[in-house]
Amino acid sequence: MSQTTTATAAPVRDHLPQLHAPRNEGMPLDLDWVRGVQANTSAIERRAATLPGRRTVKKEYQAAWLARAVTLIDLTTLAGDDTEGRVRRLCAKARQPVRAELLDRLGLPHITTGAVCVYHEMVPAAVEALEGSGIPVAAVSTGFPAGLSPYHLRVREIEESVRAGAAEIDIVISRRHVLTGNWQALYDEMAEFRAACGPAHVKAILATGELGTLRNVARASLVCMMAGADFIKTSTGKEAVNATLPVSLTMIRAIRAYEAATGVKVGYKPAGGISKAKDALVYLSLMKEELGDPWLRPELFRFGASSLLGDIERQLEHFATGAYSASWRHPMA
Numbered sequence: 001m002s003q004t005t006t007a008t009a010a011p012v013r014d015h016l017p018q019l020h021a022p023r024n025e026g027m028p029l030d031l032d033w034v035r036g037v038q039a040n041t042s043a044i045e046r047r048a049a050t051l052p053g054r055r056t057v058k059k060e061y062q063a064a065w066l067a068r069a070v071t072l073i074d075l076t077t078l079a080g081d082d083t084e085g086r087v088r089r090l091c092a093k094a095r096q097p098v099r100a101e102l103l104d105r106l107g108l109p110h111i112t113t114g115a116v117c118v119y120h121e122m123v124p125a126a127v128e129a130l131e132g133s134g135i136p137v138a139a140v141s142t143g144f145p146a147g148l149s150p151y152h153l154r155v156r157e158i159e160e161s162v163r164a165g166a167a168e169i170d171i172v173i174s175r176r177h178v179l180t181g182n183w184q185a186l187y188d189e190m191a192e193f194r195a196a197c198g199p200a201h202v203k204a205i206l207a208t209g210e211l212g213t214l215r216n217v218a219r220a221s222l223v224c225m226m227a228g229a230d231f232i233k234t235s236t237g238k239e240a241v242n243a244t245l246p247v248s249l250t251m252i253r254a255i256r257a258y259e260a261a262t263g264v265k266v267g268y269k270p271a272g273g274i275s276k277a278k279d280a281l282v283y284l285s286l287m288k289e290e291l292g293d294p295w296l297r298p299e300l301f302r303f304g305a306s307s308l309l310g311d312i313e314r315q316l317e318h319f320a321t322g323a324y325s326a327s328w329r330h331p332m333a
């Protein structure tokens with residue numbers, strides 16, 4: 001049962017400068033709703049298992065879809081040996097992620113990535129390097145990746161990153177609140193983190209690989225949205241298991257349920273281990289099928305990825321020239 005997703009036109013043609021979606025103002029914690037959420041793990045896993053083998057996008061549209069995927073990448077470096085120089089090179093890549101000549105040959109518009117994602121200390125360098133580009137800087141925060149530094153310092157870290165110019169803050173939640181079913185504590189934490197973000201949009205990293213069950217993933221997604229998360233994000237990239245398709249289905253369906261109840265569209269960011277162009281196409285078709293076209297834009301969908309762009313570039317080069325280039329020709333920074 002191969003269902004083919006077809007684009008009606010080159011899907012990147014309408015790529016606009018980066019805009020954020022309206023904020024999610026949140027709602028009071030509805031514990032009955034949270035406790036009533038179930039996740040049918042075997043059904044979710046069965047559905048997820050059918051996704052990679054399907055022909056998701058027709059061949060003739062693939063280059064355009066891959067270019068679309070580039071516009072959705074939070075181009076990321078989160079390494080202990082990050083330097084301002086590396087971040088500046090990454091930002092140059094974000095401004096021009098694919099060679100102009102290649103895009104011209106494919107008849108595609110010039111594009112940028114969705115954002116650049118760095119640690120707090122690298123925010124000023126990224127802000128300076130991206131000035132005038134319209135590309136937002138995202139800062140990981142709140143004691144990323146474990147989220148176990150003193151609580152007041154986690155709140156302070158958010159405020160400092162916003163002051164340094166980050167337009168997006170990727171916070172990590174306290175996994176223990178999920179594992180102990182303390183939904184009130186998770187809600188309060190998320191609401192305070194959101195308030196500390198001020199005008200910056202907030203992505204809630206659930207670290208799903210550490211939450212035990214898909215039911216916990218579904219409930220944590222819902223609580224974070226109720227507390228005002230603008231995006232929910234799977235992983236830090238540092239857990240043993242990061243973004244997976246079953247987790248994505250679970251979180252996407254929580255987003256759908258939240259929209260049905262509140263009318264508010266919350267964004268989705270799978271992160272960690274997404275490094276192949278073909279995986280990006282699977283995610284795009286999943287978003288289109290489960291949530292629809294609004295979630296194919298940077299306002300509502302991002303890939304958290306450090307090496308995906310290199311593989312997409314190689315595929316685009318193949319579309320343009322018929323030959324693959326070596327991966328070393330596509331350095332990130």
Ligand SMILES: O=C[C@H](O)COP(=O)(O)O
Pocket residue numbers: 076078117235236237238271272273274304305306307308
């Ligand atoms: O949020 C982004 C992730 O840390 C990137 O993970 P990755 O290096 O596996 O692509």
